[in-house]
Amino acid sequence: MTTSCRLGQTTLEVGPIAYGLWRFVGNDVAAARTRIEAALDAGMNLIDVAAVYGLDWGGSAFGESETLLGKVFADAPDLRKRTVLATKFGIIPGVPYDSGATAVIRSCEESLTRLQTETIDLFQVHRPDVLTHPGELAEALTKLRTQGKIREVGISNYSARQALLLQQFLNFPLATLQPEFSALNVEAAFDGVLDFAISRQMTPLAWSPLAGGKLADGVAPSEPAASRVAVKLDELAKLYGTSRVAIALAFVLRHPSHPIPIVGTQSPTRIAAANGALRVNLSRTDWYSLVVAAQGKPLP
Secondary structure: OOOOEEOOOOOOEEOOOEEEOOOOOOOOHHHHHHHHHHHHHOOOOEEEOOOOOOOOOOOOOOOHHHHHHHHHHHHOHHHHHHOEEEEEEOEOOOOOEOOOHHHHHHHHHHHHHHHOOOOEEEEEEOOOOOOOOHHHHHHHHHHHHHOOOEEEEEEEOOOHHHHHHHHOOOOOOOOEEEOEOOOOOOHHHOOOHHHHHHHOOOEEEEEOOOHHHOOOOOOOOOOHHHHHHHHHHHHHHHHHOOOHHHHHHHHHHOOOOOOEEEEOOOOHHHHHHHHHHHHOOOOHHHHHHHHHHHHOOOOO
């Protein structure tokens, strides 16, 4: 398994697993720094956050996760130098989506302030705003890129058709796309999203690769599909001599579009343990057996 890769057609080099900050909240900078250091030491130099993170998972304010990460960078500037920093924009409580030019520019500037940095390495549209013309969005993103406030652009939760439409208005290639993809949620492998990534040399960033914790070690899911997948993961973990989490992440890594799973555990020990997935190469039979478990029916 490769130990590093480029994001799309860019020069940004990242590890095969990323660290996500949707649960990264609070005011304990020392504890937050410990988690960021653990991720970077484990090779997870792509750190993925979003402007809206912080309203869930115990947070109390819009932008709380970015603010906490900014405090970590201020406390330890060398950590920013080791990080490929990704954030997302476009979800605004009460709106709910706005990718208009004014909102995009404002969101970028506010994220830069919260993150206490001069440049965002990967600026991602969090969810499609179908009321914004893609030409307007592209113009705003191009302006930010020209100004050096962002380096590259990605998209999240876009269909293949939506991704193609936005790309037609940009004079530089989109670097990444971020679908939900896991051994429980396999749709991205079949609905054209990961196929589109291959066709455009984009890097998929798989969010919720453990299905929001439903596939984590020691969890007994109550949902039928999640229970079927967990049973199969445990079976394969025993076969491969590893953990359920390692098999679940290996499922994501096995796809030929080379997705990068984004893990969000708050435990430094579990952050390091995620690399066990890099030592697993699932056979075709085992990979497809997980698809069958997720879908609850035989393959065609």
